[in-house]
Amino acid sequence: MSENPETTDGATTTSAAEVVVEAEAPPEEVTAELAEDMHIATGTREPILVSSGVTMQFGGLRALNDVNLSLHEGEIIGLIGPNGAGKTTFFNCLTGLYTPTSGQVVLRGKPMPQDPARVTEAGVARTFQNIRLFPSMTATENVLVGRHVRMKQGPISSLLHGPRFRRSEAEAAERAEKLLAFVGLTRFSEELARNLPYGDQRRLEIARALATDPSVLLLDEPTAGMNAQETEATRQLIFAIRDLGVSVVVIEHDTKFIFTLCDRVLVLVQGELLVEGSPDEVRGDPRVVEAYLGAPPEEVSAQLQTGGAVDGAGTAEGKSE
Amino acid sequence: MTATATPETPATPAPAPRHTGRFARLLDAAAPRSTVLMIVGGVLTLVGGYLPWATFVLNEGPYPEKATLNFFVDPFGVTGFRLHLVILGLAAIVVAALRRIPARHRIVRGLGIGATVVALINGLWITVEGGGLGAITASEGSIAFGSIAALLGGLVTVLGASAGGLERKPVWTWKLPWWAEWILLVVLFVIVLLLVAAVLTSGGQGGVVNPYAGVVFLSLLAALGGAFAALNASGLLTWVSVVSERHRTFSVIVLLIVALLLPLTSAGTEYWMTVASNIGVYAATAIGLNIVVGLAGLLDLGYVAFLGIGAFVAANLSGAAASHIGIHLPFVLVMIISSVVAGMFGAIVGSPTLRVRGDYLAIVTLAFGEIFVRSAQNNIGGLTGGANAIPNIPAMGVGDFKFSDSIVIGSLRLPSGVLYYFLIVLLVAAVMLVFAHLKYSRLGRAWIAIREDEDAASAMGIRTGPIKILAFLIGAMLAGLAGAFFAHKTAVVAYDSFRFLESVTLLAAVILGGMGTIPGAVLGASILFVLPEKLREFSDYRLLLFGLALVLIMRFRPQGIVPDRHRKAELTDPDVEDVAKEGPGPLPTRVEP
Numbered sequence: 086m087s088e089n090p091e092t093t094d095g096a097t098t099t100s101a102a103e104v105v106v107e108a109e110a111p112p113e114e115v116t117a118e119l120a121e122d123m124h125i126a127t128g129t130r131e132p133i134l135v136s137s138g139v140t141m142q143f144g145g146l147r148a149l150n151d152v153n154l155s156l157h158e159g160e161i162i163g164l165i166g167p168n169g170a171g172k173t174t175f176f177n178c179l180t181g182l183y184t185p186t187s188g189q190v191v192l193r194g195k196p197m198p199q200d201p202a203r204v205t206e207a208g209v210a211r212t213f214q215n216i217r218l219f220p221s222m223t224a225t226e227n228v229l230v231g232r233h234v235r236m237k238q239g240p241i242s243s244l245l246h247g248p249r250f251r252r253s254e255a256e257a258a259e260r261a262e263k264l265l266a267f268v269g270l271t272r273f274s275e276e277l278a279r280n281l282p283y284g285d286q287r288r289l290e291i292a293r294a295l296a297t298d299p300s301v302l303l304l305d306e307p308t309a310g311m312n313a314q315e316t317e318a319t320r321q322l323i324f325a326i327r328d329l330g331v332s333v334v335v336i337e338h339d340t341k342f343i344f345t346l347c348d349r350v351l352v353l354v355q356g357e358l359l360v361e362g363s364p365d366e367v368r369g370d371p372r373v374v375e376a377y378l379g380a381p382p383e384e385v386s387a388q389l390q391t392g393g394a395v396d397g398a399g400t401a402e403g404k405s406e
Numbered sequence: 407m408t409a410t411a412t413p414e415t416p417a418t419p420a421p422a423p424r425h426t427g428r429f430a431r432l433l434d435a436a437a438p439r440s441t442v443l444m445i446v447g448g449v450l451t452l453v454g455g456y457l458p459w460a461t462f463v464l465n466e467g468p469y470p471e472k473a474t475l476n477f478f479v480d481p482f483g484v485t486g487f488r489l490h491l492v493i494l495g496l497a498a499i500v501v502a503a504l505r506r507i508p509a510r511h512r513i514v515r516g517l518g519i520g521a522t523v524v525a526l527i528n529g530l531w532i533t534v535e536g537g538g539l540g541a542i543t544a545s546e547g548s549i550a551f552g553s554i555a556a557l558l559g560g561l562v563t564v565l566g567a568s569a570g571g572l573e574r575k576p577v578w579t580w581k582l583p584w585w586a587e588w589i590l591l592v593v594l595f596v597i598v599l600l601l602v603a604a605v606l607t608s609g610g611q612g613g614v615v616n617p618y619a620g621v622v623f624l625s626l627l628a629a630l631g632g633a634f635a636a637l638n639a640s641g642l643l644t645w646v647s648v649v650s651e652r653h654r655t656f657s658v659i660v661l662l663i664v665a666l667l668l669p670l671t672s673a674g675t676e677y678w679m680t681v682a683s684n685i686g687v688y689a690a691t692a693i694g695l696n697i698v699v700g701l702a703g704l705l706d707l708g709y710v711a712f713l714g715i716g717a718f719v720a721a722n723l724s725g726a727a728a729s730h731i732g733i734h735l736p737f738v739l740v741m742i743i744s745s746v747v748a749g750m751f752g753a754i755v756g757s758p759t760l761r762v763r764g765d766y767l768a769i770v771t772l773a774f775g776e777i778f779v780r781s782a783q784n785n786i787g788g789l790t791g792g793a794n795a796i797p798n799i800p801a802m803g804v805g806d807f808k809f810s811d812s813i814v815i816g817s818l819r820l821p822s823g824v825l826y827y828f829l830i831v832l833l834v835a836a837v838m839l840v841f842a843h844l845k846y847s848r849l850g851r852a853w854i855a856i857r858e859d860e861d862a863a864s865a866m867g868i869r870t871g872p873i874k875i876l877a878f879l880i881g882a883m884l885a886g887l888a889g890a891f892f893a894h895k896t897a898v899v900a901y902d903s904f905r906f907l908e909s910v911t912l913l914a915a916v917i918l919g920g921m922g923t924i925p926g927a928v929l930g931a932s933i934l935f936v937l938p939e940k941l942r943e944f945s946d947y948r949l950l951l952f953g954l955a956l957v958l959i960m961r962f963r964p965q966g967i968v969p970d971r972h973r974k975a976e977l978t979d980p981d982v983e984d985v986a987k988e989g990p991g992p993l994p995t996r997v998e999p
Contacts, residue, residue, distance in 0.1 A: 200869075202864045202870070205865060205866060210865075213865075217859050217862040219863075220858060221854075221970075222851075226854075229866075230847075230852065230868070233852055233855075234866070240849055243847035245843070246843050254847075296634060302870070
């Protein structure tokens with residue numbers, strides 16, 4: 086956990102340190118090389134991604150109501166909330182899958198395009214809640230698809246396979262190799278994506294998203310279904326991604342994971358932004374406990390205070406709605 | 407020779423395996439005597455091959471004059487399918503007896519299946535042609551004994567082999583010096599050429615004169631299939647494909663040369679050159695369709711319309727008397743124009759279909775195919791000739807020299823039509839090159855990504871709209887190119903060559919051969935367009951047979967004859983094929999959170 090000197094003021098509390106789980110972080114030299122290749126950090130102090138007043142209406146259902154968010158370079162923001170709070174809907178609004186009913190999203194001062202492909206081109210990449218790899222392609226090919234948007238081959242050059250084509254293929258292959266090393270999947274590079282173990286599929290999805298050279302990475306439940314060790318490895322991976330200069334927004338149910346990972350946490354409840362602040366502030370906020378658990382029984386509240394995992398689904402019977 | 411034979415699965419005597427499934431009891435009972443059963447089956451197959459039934463209908467003449475026991479007169483005089491049965495039977499006996507051969511049971515099973523199918527085809531033929539089911543009864547004498555004996559032999563062989571437990575396919579890692587491997591590849595490709603020629607010409611031209619064409623052809627196909635299965639089981643085919651992969655460029659060049667040598671074999675007559683050229687046309691079209699369906703995953707049920715557009719454009723620009731345009735351009739220009747026009751139509755059809763997926767896309771393309779056929783039938787704009795077609799399209803040529811002429815070089819006389827054959831071979835090779843280059847490029851990966859998961863693809867920055875149109879456009883251009891050739895070769899272009907049925911057959915060729923692969927499309931097109939040629943007498947049942955073949959293929963090999971991607975995995979994991987055979991589709995390894 087030493088790789089993150091700036092993991093925020095005291096967020097790494099005792100409870101996280103107690104459960105020591107061995108997990109490998111990406112090798113430093115790979116991270117350094119990748120950071121150089123990707124060239125993402127610009128050193129700006131302005132927020133790079135700003136959503137203001139994003140509202141999403143599906144028929145009579147207001148899935149999002151006036152959600153504001155500003156993401157700074159090199160920041161990791163956590164997005165938590167009970168199931169159905171609108172977290173994934175918000176991601177879809179950010180990435181152009183949905184057009185917000187009102188409000189707007191601005192990336193580096195420009196309005197976000199309303200088309201997933203152009204959003205990716207502009208520098209926002211995402212992973213999916215239920216893994217959506219290309220199952221019949223190898224791990225390397227999956228990452229190469231991620232390079233699509235940064236490669237300059239047209240149909241003619243694809244047809245001729247000339248020297249420029251070969252150079253761009255070689256570059257893409259080299260980058261794919263580095264990215265697979267970065268997420269620790271080198272041994273699976275020629276394996277079909279559908280044959281990978283579950284946790285590795287999630288890592289491959291992250292590698293594929295990183296291949297698009299994003300300045301903002303949106304991770305939708307990156308540790309769902311993972312054990313403690315895999316979760317810890319993912320945490321290290323996200324820190325390393327931040328070190329590449331990529332700003333990250335994470336949706337997660339595992340609050341311990343979020344509180345030890347993020348610089349800032351947003352709590353979304355029934356489409357509204359309930360609380361925003363540092364992990365400590367959010368953790369101590371009685372409204373958060375109430376949103377998750379309904380009436381706050383003392384012991385659960387205490388457990389939440391110490392950073393125990395609270396799953397929205399697992400506590401459904403305690404919820405008021 | 408630095409041969410190092412290291413089969414990864416050593417030939418251990420298989421412990422009596424416990425079988426599961428419907429035939430478990432039978433197989434368990436047969437397990438201890440598996441070797442004996444295999445040998446008995448082989449002997450029965452041999453006997454079947456030597457019984458005189460085999461002579462009576464297919465090779466020697468009508469029953470009963472020639473249905474003699476000429477086995478005694480001419481002990482080794484076996485030809486045709488009798489020869490195949492004898493070879494399959496002998497091979498089964500030898501392999502079964504040699505316990506040190508790895509994957510022995512699997513090899514013998516392949517041989518047994520081959521013998522069974524050969525016997526079945528011929529037995530059925532006898533019952534159909536030789537007086538119905540009655541021909542099998544004892545009163546008809548010895549005629550059907552052979553087929554029954556061989557059928558029994560084949561089944562017993564398969565039983566014994568399956569009971570003995572099927573081993574993993576062995577992996578061979580021999581590495582010969584490069585010149586030895588080159589020679590080996592050349593020899594193998596020449597053998598393939600001879601086999602192709604034999605298959606193509608087997609049974610002769612079908613039709614009223616020669617009602618045996620179909621069955622002789624099918625029988626040879628079955629025998630070759632059995633031999634192929636056995637070779638595949640031995641792991642040697644995989645090894646050869648690894649070797650040819652090692653010398654990729656060399657293999658491709660040799661293959662091209664070998665293909666150009668076909669006119670020098672027994673297939674070197676005008677008739678077979680025409681058949682081969684037609685296969686080439688459909689193979690090129692199928693590869694184009696493979697881009698749309700196999701790579702980009704866009705189901706196109708009206709694809710043959712692009713072949714038709716190419717053909718009609720070529721017909722109109724080549725100075726045919728019936729054409730209203732009345733200009734005669736050089737054929738190279740005509741081919742380019744046809745291809746471009748077809749491509750434009752491809753893009754036009756592609757654009758409105760961008761918003762529909764899956765079934766809806768299929769319906770839209772189906773409608774386009776129908777619109778094309780109806781328009782052509784009604785002689786739209788006077789361009790298609792309607793029911794009169796556009797006849798007398800001049801042959802391609804340079805000056806006075808026509809492509810349809812025969813060539814005489816010294817004492818070597820090549821049949822007429824041979825130049826068309828050369829041209830279509832080069833055309834197919836070019837189309838293959840286009841396909842392969844596109845498949846392994848940014849564009850090809852984008853197509854495959856769209857096929858696998860369109861939403862994820864667009865989240866990766868792929869602009870799915872233009873990329874899909876490009877698939878339609880390139881696929882249509884390739885079909886248009888083939889269509890222009892088709893117009894010149896057949897000299898007549900009529901609307902009814904481009905009906906819905908042709909689209910379906912093309913699609914079947916792609917699916918049958920294996921989606922997304924070149925050999926698959928070529929093989930599929932060859933099978934589906936040679937079969938009708940051979941099975942003229944079955945033409946009424948053509949669709950029935952197609953349907954049957956498709957159902958069987960989808961049941962036993964859902965990924966097609968030449969599967970995509972699995973091949974790579976197959977080289978490293980010999981069991982992948984069995985996994986695929988267990989059930990349709992891949993096992994879900996994904997856990998939904």
